[in-house]
Amino acid sequence: MANAIVVEPDVSFIKEVGKLGGGDLKKCFQCATCSVVCPISPDNKPFPRKEMIAASWGLKDRLVADYDVWLCHNCGDCSTLCPRGARPGDVLTAIRAYAVREYATPKALSKAIADPKMLPILLAIPAIIFIGLGLVLKAFGLNWINFSPHGDEIWQAHFISNYLVDIIMIPTFFGAVGVFALGLKRFLADIHASALAEGKTTEGKIDPIGIIKALVTVVLTIIKHSKFDECSENKDRSTAHMLVLFSFIGLFIVTNCFFVAEWLLHIEGPYSQLNPVKWLGNVAGVALIIGALLLLKNRLSKKDQESSYWDWYLIGLVLALGVTGMGTEITRLAGLAAVSNVIYFLHLMFVWSLFAYTPFSKLAHIVYRTTALVYAEYTNRQ
Ligand code: SF4
Ligand code: SF4
Structure with missing residues:
Protein backbone atom coordinates (compact mmCIF):
# COMPACT_ATOMS: atom_id res chain seq x y z
CA MET A 1 0.00 0.00 0.00
CA ALA A 104 8.09 40.86 8.01
CA THR A 105 9.11 41.27 11.64
CA PRO A 106 7.93 42.27 14.21
CA LYS A 107 4.66 40.41 13.74
CA ALA A 108 2.78 42.81 16.03
CA LEU A 109 3.47 45.64 13.60
CA SER A 110 2.36 43.44 10.69
CA LYS A 111 -0.95 42.86 12.43
CA ALA A 112 -1.39 46.53 13.30
CA ILE A 113 -0.78 47.67 9.72
CA ALA A 114 -3.35 45.15 8.46
CA ASP A 115 -5.97 46.50 10.87
CA PRO A 116 -7.83 49.67 9.75
CA LYS A 117 -8.71 50.47 13.37
CA MET A 118 -5.00 50.92 14.10
CA LEU A 119 -4.49 53.53 11.35
CA PRO A 120 -4.92 56.63 13.59
CA ILE A 121 -2.39 55.23 16.06
CA LEU A 122 0.07 54.35 13.30
CA LEU A 123 -0.19 57.87 11.87
CA ALA A 124 0.20 59.40 15.33
CA ILE A 125 3.51 57.57 15.95
CA PRO A 126 5.63 59.76 13.62
CA ALA A 127 3.93 62.92 14.98
CA ILE A 128 4.88 61.86 18.52
CA ILE A 129 8.44 61.06 17.43
CA PHE A 130 8.96 64.40 15.65
CA ILE A 131 7.38 66.60 18.31
CA GLY A 132 8.72 64.53 21.23
CA LEU A 133 12.32 64.40 20.01
CA GLY A 134 12.16 68.03 18.90
CA LEU A 135 11.09 69.13 22.38
CA VAL A 136 13.67 66.94 24.12
CA LEU A 137 16.44 68.42 21.98
CA LYS A 138 15.06 71.90 22.59
CA ALA A 139 15.52 71.31 26.30
CA PHE A 140 19.20 70.67 25.52
CA GLY A 141 19.48 73.91 23.56
CA LEU A 142 18.98 72.53 20.04
CA ASN A 143 16.27 74.64 18.42
CA TRP A 144 15.32 72.08 15.77
CA ILE A 145 11.57 72.51 16.08
CA ASN A 146 10.01 75.93 16.19
CA PHE A 147 6.23 76.33 16.48
CA SER A 148 6.24 80.06 15.68
CA PRO A 149 8.93 80.25 13.00
CA HIS A 150 9.99 83.52 11.51
CA GLY A 151 12.54 84.31 8.87
CA ASP A 152 13.04 86.55 5.90
CA GLU A 153 11.20 84.00 3.77
CA ILE A 154 8.86 81.10 4.31
CA TRP A 155 10.95 78.00 4.47
CA GLN A 156 9.97 74.77 6.17
CA ALA A 157 13.42 74.31 7.71
CA HIS A 158 12.63 77.29 9.98
CA PHE A 159 9.76 75.24 11.38
CA ILE A 160 11.40 71.80 11.52
CA SER A 161 15.15 71.76 11.01
CA ASN A 162 16.55 69.44 8.35
CA TYR A 163 18.82 68.06 11.10
CA LEU A 164 15.75 66.80 12.98
CA VAL A 165 14.22 65.41 9.77
CA ASP A 166 17.41 63.55 8.88
CA ILE A 167 18.17 62.07 12.30
CA ILE A 168 14.65 60.60 12.29
CA MET A 169 14.26 59.64 8.63
CA ILE A 170 17.66 58.09 7.98
CA PRO A 171 17.52 55.46 10.78
CA THR A 172 13.88 54.74 9.86
CA PHE A 173 14.86 54.16 6.23
CA PHE A 174 17.72 51.83 7.15
CA GLY A 175 15.52 50.09 9.72
CA ALA A 176 13.09 49.27 6.88
CA VAL A 177 16.00 48.04 4.75
CA GLY A 178 16.99 45.75 7.65
CA VAL A 179 13.45 44.36 7.99
CA PHE A 180 13.41 43.70 4.24
CA ALA A 181 16.83 42.05 4.37
CA LEU A 182 15.75 39.64 7.13
CA GLY A 183 12.48 38.84 5.36
CA LEU A 184 14.14 38.36 1.98
CA LYS A 185 16.76 36.01 3.41
CA ARG A 186 13.99 33.72 4.69
CA PHE A 187 11.87 34.19 1.56
CA LEU A 188 14.69 33.27 -0.81
CA ALA A 189 15.65 30.23 1.27
CA ASP A 190 12.00 29.09 1.36
CA ILE A 191 11.29 29.54 -2.35
CA HIS A 192 14.51 27.75 -3.23
CA ALA A 193 13.68 24.82 -0.92
CA SER A 194 10.16 24.71 -2.35
CA ALA A 195 11.45 24.84 -5.95
CA LEU A 196 13.84 21.96 -5.20
CA ALA A 197 11.04 19.92 -3.62
CA GLU A 198 8.75 20.55 -6.60
CA GLY A 199 11.47 19.82 -9.15
CA LYS A 200 11.45 23.37 -10.58
CA THR A 201 15.22 23.45 -10.08
CA THR A 202 17.92 20.86 -9.45
CA GLU A 203 20.64 23.22 -8.23
CA GLY A 204 21.37 22.67 -4.56
CA LYS A 205 22.92 26.10 -4.05
CA ILE A 206 21.99 29.46 -5.51
CA ASP A 207 24.70 30.91 -7.78
CA PRO A 208 25.08 34.67 -6.99
CA ILE A 209 26.39 35.45 -10.51
CA GLY A 210 23.37 33.79 -12.08
CA ILE A 211 21.10 35.79 -9.77
CA ILE A 212 22.76 39.09 -10.76
CA LYS A 213 22.33 38.27 -14.47
CA ALA A 214 18.67 37.42 -13.85
CA LEU A 215 18.25 40.68 -11.91
CA VAL A 216 19.40 42.75 -14.90
CA THR A 217 16.87 41.03 -17.19
CA VAL A 218 14.05 41.43 -14.68
CA VAL A 219 14.74 45.10 -13.98
CA LEU A 220 14.48 45.81 -17.72
CA THR A 221 11.17 43.92 -17.86
CA ILE A 222 9.83 45.88 -14.89
CA ILE A 223 10.87 49.22 -16.38
CA LYS A 224 9.15 48.38 -19.66
CA HIS A 225 6.06 47.06 -17.83
CA SER A 226 5.78 44.50 -20.60
CA LYS A 227 3.93 41.92 -18.44
CA PHE A 228 0.95 44.27 -18.15
CA ASP A 229 0.58 44.22 -21.94
CA GLU A 230 -0.19 40.51 -21.77
CA CYS A 231 -3.38 41.15 -19.75
CA SER A 232 -6.70 41.65 -21.43
CA GLU A 233 -8.86 42.64 -18.42
CA ASN A 234 -6.65 45.06 -16.53
CA LYS A 235 -4.31 46.42 -19.17
CA ASP A 236 -5.15 50.01 -18.21
CA ARG A 237 -3.46 49.53 -14.81
CA SER A 238 -0.12 49.73 -16.61
CA THR A 239 -0.14 53.55 -16.99
CA ALA A 240 -1.04 54.19 -13.36
CA HIS A 241 1.50 51.67 -12.12
CA MET A 242 4.21 53.10 -14.34
CA LEU A 243 3.49 56.68 -13.21
CA VAL A 244 3.71 55.74 -9.54
CA LEU A 245 6.86 53.65 -9.99
CA PHE A 246 8.72 56.30 -11.98
CA SER A 247 7.56 59.05 -9.62
CA PHE A 248 9.04 57.20 -6.66
CA ILE A 249 12.29 56.68 -8.58
CA GLY A 250 12.35 60.39 -9.53
CA LEU A 251 11.63 61.54 -5.97
CA PHE A 252 14.29 59.21 -4.60
CA ILE A 253 16.84 60.79 -6.98
CA VAL A 254 15.70 64.31 -6.02
CA THR A 255 15.94 63.56 -2.27
CA ASN A 256 19.47 62.23 -2.69
CA CYS A 257 20.56 65.20 -4.83
CA PHE A 258 19.31 67.68 -2.23
CA PHE A 259 20.85 65.63 0.55
CA VAL A 260 24.25 65.89 -1.18
CA ALA A 261 23.69 69.61 -1.91
CA GLU A 262 22.93 70.35 1.72
CA TRP A 263 25.36 68.11 3.59
CA LEU A 264 28.34 67.85 1.24
CA LEU A 265 28.15 71.04 -0.83
CA HIS A 266 26.60 73.12 1.98
CA ILE A 267 24.05 74.71 -0.36
CA GLU A 268 20.99 75.56 1.73
CA GLY A 269 17.41 75.45 0.41
CA PRO A 270 14.97 76.62 -0.75
CA TYR A 271 16.30 75.88 -4.21
CA SER A 272 15.39 77.89 -7.30
CA GLN A 273 12.41 76.78 -9.37
CA LEU A 274 14.77 76.88 -12.36
CA ASN A 275 16.98 74.21 -10.80
CA PRO A 276 16.69 71.04 -12.99
CA VAL A 277 16.54 68.83 -9.89
CA LYS A 278 13.60 70.91 -8.69
CA TRP A 279 11.97 70.38 -12.07
CA LEU A 280 12.40 66.65 -11.71
CA GLY A 281 10.85 66.85 -8.23
CA ASN A 282 7.86 68.83 -9.48
CA VAL A 283 7.23 66.55 -12.45
CA ALA A 284 7.57 63.44 -10.23
CA GLY A 285 5.24 64.98 -7.62
CA VAL A 286 2.52 65.74 -10.18
CA ALA A 287 2.97 62.30 -11.79
CA LEU A 288 2.58 60.69 -8.36
CA ILE A 289 -0.77 62.40 -7.80
CA ILE A 290 -2.01 61.52 -11.30
CA GLY A 291 -0.80 57.91 -10.89
CA ALA A 292 -2.54 57.59 -7.49
CA LEU A 293 -5.79 59.04 -8.88
CA LEU A 294 -5.66 56.61 -11.81
CA LEU A 295 -5.08 53.72 -9.39
CA LEU A 296 -8.08 54.90 -7.39
CA LYS A 297 -10.26 55.23 -10.49
CA ASN A 298 -9.19 51.79 -11.64
CA ARG A 299 -10.02 50.20 -8.29
CA LEU A 300 -13.41 51.91 -8.05
CA SER A 301 -14.38 50.94 -11.60
CA LYS A 302 -13.48 47.25 -11.21
CA LYS A 303 -16.64 46.07 -9.52
CA ASP A 304 -15.80 42.43 -10.31
CA GLN A 305 -12.47 42.67 -8.49
CA GLU A 306 -12.19 42.41 -4.72
CA SER A 307 -10.43 45.36 -3.05
CA SER A 308 -9.34 45.04 0.54
CA TYR A 309 -7.84 47.40 3.09
CA TRP A 310 -4.45 46.15 1.83
CA ASP A 311 -5.16 47.87 -1.53
CA TRP A 312 -6.78 51.03 -0.15
CA TYR A 313 -3.97 51.66 2.33
CA LEU A 314 -1.39 51.84 -0.46
CA ILE A 315 -3.47 54.05 -2.75
CA GLY A 316 -4.29 56.36 0.18
CA LEU A 317 -0.66 56.66 1.22
CA VAL A 318 0.58 57.35 -2.33
CA LEU A 319 -2.09 60.01 -2.84
CA ALA A 320 -1.39 61.60 0.55
CA LEU A 321 2.34 61.75 -0.20
CA GLY A 322 1.78 63.44 -3.56
CA VAL A 323 -0.87 65.91 -2.37
CA THR A 324 1.00 67.01 0.78
CA GLY A 325 4.33 67.19 -1.07
CA MET A 326 3.00 69.41 -3.85
CA GLY A 327 0.69 71.21 -1.39
CA THR A 328 3.67 72.23 0.75
CA GLU A 329 5.43 73.78 -2.22
CA ILE A 330 2.40 75.53 -3.70
CA THR A 331 1.35 77.09 -0.37
CA ARG A 332 4.95 78.15 0.32
CA LEU A 333 5.17 79.86 -3.06
CA ALA A 334 1.81 81.51 -2.36
CA GLY A 335 3.19 82.92 0.90
CA LEU A 336 0.80 80.96 3.16
CA ALA A 337 3.34 80.21 5.88
CA ALA A 338 1.14 78.61 8.55
CA VAL A 339 -0.84 76.47 6.08
CA SER A 340 2.36 75.42 4.35
CA ASN A 341 3.96 74.34 7.62
CA VAL A 342 0.94 72.27 8.64
CA ILE A 343 0.90 70.53 5.24
CA TYR A 344 4.66 70.01 5.47
CA PHE A 345 4.26 68.39 8.90
CA LEU A 346 1.63 66.02 7.47
CA HIS A 347 3.94 65.29 4.56
CA LEU A 348 6.73 64.31 6.94
CA MET A 349 4.31 61.98 8.77
CA PHE A 350 3.43 60.26 5.50
CA VAL A 351 7.06 59.98 4.38
CA TRP A 352 7.99 58.43 7.73
CA SER A 353 5.03 56.03 7.41
CA LEU A 354 6.18 55.13 3.91
CA PHE A 355 9.64 54.20 5.18
CA ALA A 356 8.60 52.49 8.42
CA TYR A 357 5.54 50.58 7.24
CA THR A 358 6.50 49.60 3.69
CA PRO A 359 7.99 46.18 4.65
CA PHE A 360 4.55 45.30 6.13
CA SER A 361 2.29 46.78 3.46
CA LYS A 362 1.34 46.17 -0.15
CA LEU A 363 4.26 48.31 -1.29
CA ALA A 364 6.53 45.47 -0.12
CA HIS A 365 5.54 43.74 -3.36
CA ILE A 366 8.27 45.82 -5.06
CA VAL A 367 10.83 43.77 -3.19
CA TYR A 368 9.15 40.35 -2.96
CA ARG A 369 7.83 40.31 -6.51
CA THR A 370 11.18 41.43 -7.90
CA THR A 371 12.90 38.65 -5.94
CA ALA A 372 10.40 36.06 -7.18
CA LEU A 373 10.76 37.27 -10.78
CA VAL A 374 14.55 37.13 -10.48
CA TYR A 375 14.38 33.61 -9.08
CA ALA A 376 11.97 32.55 -11.86
CA GLU A 377 14.33 33.99 -14.46
CA TYR A 378 17.28 32.32 -12.76
CA THR A 379 15.56 28.91 -12.80
CA ASN A 380 14.37 29.51 -16.34
CA ARG A 381 10.71 29.23 -15.38
CA GLN A 382 9.15 30.55 -18.57
S1 SF4 B 1 -3.09 34.22 -12.22
FE1 SF4 B 1 -2.68 36.40 -12.09
S2 SF4 B 1 -1.63 36.89 -13.99
FE2 SF4 B 1 -2.66 34.92 -14.28
S3 SF4 B 1 -4.67 35.43 -15.14
FE3 SF4 B 1 -4.91 35.30 -12.94
S4 SF4 B 1 -4.66 37.38 -12.22
FE4 SF4 B 1 -3.81 37.31 -14.29
S1 SF4 C 1 -13.23 26.90 -10.61
FE1 SF4 C 1 -11.21 26.83 -9.70
S2 SF4 C 1 -9.90 25.83 -11.20
FE2 SF4 C 1 -11.79 26.49 -12.28
S3 SF4 C 1 -11.26 28.52 -13.07
FE3 SF4 C 1 -12.23 28.84 -11.09
S4 SF4 C 1 -10.52 28.93 -9.66
FE4 SF4 C 1 -9.72 28.01 -11.53
Missing part, protein backbone atom coordinates in the same frame (compact mmCIF):
# COMPACT_ATOMS: atom_id res chain seq x y z
CA ALA A 2 1.29 3.45 -0.85
CA ASN A 3 2.38 5.63 2.09
CA ALA A 4 -0.42 7.85 3.37
CA ILE A 5 0.15 11.61 3.04
CA VAL A 6 -1.01 13.58 6.03
CA VAL A 7 -2.37 17.00 5.13
CA GLU A 8 -2.51 19.40 8.06
CA PRO A 9 -4.70 22.32 7.03
CA ASP A 10 -4.16 25.66 8.73
CA VAL A 11 -7.74 26.81 9.23
CA SER A 12 -6.70 30.24 10.47
CA PHE A 13 -4.80 30.73 7.20
CA ILE A 14 -7.95 29.98 5.16
CA LYS A 15 -9.87 32.51 7.26
CA GLU A 16 -7.15 35.15 6.82
CA VAL A 17 -7.06 34.64 3.05
CA GLY A 18 -10.83 35.21 3.10
CA LYS A 19 -10.43 38.43 5.07
CA LEU A 20 -7.72 39.63 2.70
CA GLY A 21 -10.02 39.38 -0.32
CA GLY A 22 -9.94 35.66 -1.20
CA GLY A 23 -13.35 34.88 0.34
CA ASP A 24 -14.65 33.01 -2.75
CA LEU A 25 -11.86 30.46 -2.61
CA LYS A 26 -14.13 27.55 -1.63
CA LYS A 27 -16.26 27.95 -4.77
CA CYS A 28 -13.44 26.47 -6.86
CA PHE A 29 -14.25 23.06 -8.38
CA GLN A 30 -10.83 22.57 -9.98
CA CYS A 31 -11.77 22.93 -13.64
CA ALA A 32 -8.35 24.52 -14.43
CA THR A 33 -9.81 27.22 -16.69
CA CYS A 34 -7.80 29.79 -14.73
CA SER A 35 -4.47 28.12 -15.47
CA VAL A 36 -5.37 27.81 -19.15
CA VAL A 37 -6.41 31.45 -19.58
CA CYS A 38 -3.63 33.02 -17.53
CA PRO A 39 -1.43 34.81 -20.10
CA ILE A 40 1.79 34.29 -18.15
CA SER A 41 1.38 30.91 -16.49
CA PRO A 42 4.01 28.38 -17.64
CA ASP A 43 3.13 24.99 -19.16
CA ASN A 44 5.10 23.19 -16.48
CA LYS A 45 3.17 23.21 -13.19
CA PRO A 46 0.91 26.11 -14.22
CA PHE A 47 -0.77 28.47 -11.74
CA PRO A 48 -3.21 29.49 -10.26
CA ARG A 49 -5.20 26.23 -10.09
CA LYS A 50 -2.62 24.46 -7.94
CA GLU A 51 -2.59 27.46 -5.58
CA MET A 52 -6.40 27.27 -5.36
CA ILE A 53 -6.15 23.63 -4.25
CA ALA A 54 -3.41 24.39 -1.75
CA ALA A 55 -5.28 27.41 -0.38
CA SER A 56 -8.54 25.50 0.07
CA TRP A 57 -6.56 22.87 2.00
CA GLY A 58 -4.98 25.61 4.12
CA LEU A 59 -1.42 24.71 3.11
CA LYS A 60 0.06 27.94 4.40
CA ASP A 61 3.72 26.91 4.43
CA ARG A 62 3.58 25.72 0.85
CA LEU A 63 1.89 28.89 -0.40
CA VAL A 64 4.07 31.50 1.32
CA ALA A 65 7.10 29.75 -0.21
CA ASP A 66 5.49 29.47 -3.65
CA TYR A 67 7.11 32.06 -5.91
CA ASP A 68 4.48 31.46 -8.62
CA VAL A 69 2.12 33.46 -6.40
CA TRP A 70 4.36 36.49 -7.06
CA LEU A 71 4.60 35.97 -10.82
CA CYS A 72 0.89 36.84 -11.04
CA HIS A 73 0.38 40.59 -11.46
CA ASN A 74 -3.35 40.43 -10.82
CA CYS A 75 -4.52 41.13 -14.35
CA GLY A 76 -7.86 39.56 -13.40
CA ASP A 77 -8.29 37.50 -16.60
CA CYS A 78 -8.63 34.25 -14.63
CA SER A 79 -11.17 35.76 -12.20
CA THR A 80 -13.31 37.02 -15.08
CA LEU A 81 -13.34 33.64 -16.82
CA CYS A 82 -13.64 31.40 -13.75
CA PRO A 83 -17.00 29.59 -14.23
CA ARG A 84 -17.54 29.39 -10.46
CA GLY A 85 -16.72 32.98 -9.49
CA ALA A 86 -13.92 31.76 -7.19
CA ARG A 87 -11.79 34.81 -8.14
CA PRO A 88 -8.40 33.08 -8.31
CA GLY A 89 -6.66 36.40 -9.05
CA ASP A 90 -7.99 37.84 -5.78
CA VAL A 91 -7.00 34.67 -3.91
CA LEU A 92 -3.41 35.05 -5.14
CA THR A 93 -3.45 38.72 -4.06
CA ALA A 94 -4.64 37.63 -0.62
CA ILE A 95 -1.86 35.01 -0.39
CA ARG A 96 0.72 37.66 -1.30
CA ALA A 97 -0.63 39.95 1.43
CA TYR A 98 -0.39 37.07 3.89
CA ALA A 99 3.17 36.23 2.76
CA VAL A 100 4.34 39.84 3.28
CA ARG A 101 3.03 39.70 6.85
CA GLU A 102 4.61 36.29 7.36
CA TYR A 103 8.10 37.44 6.32
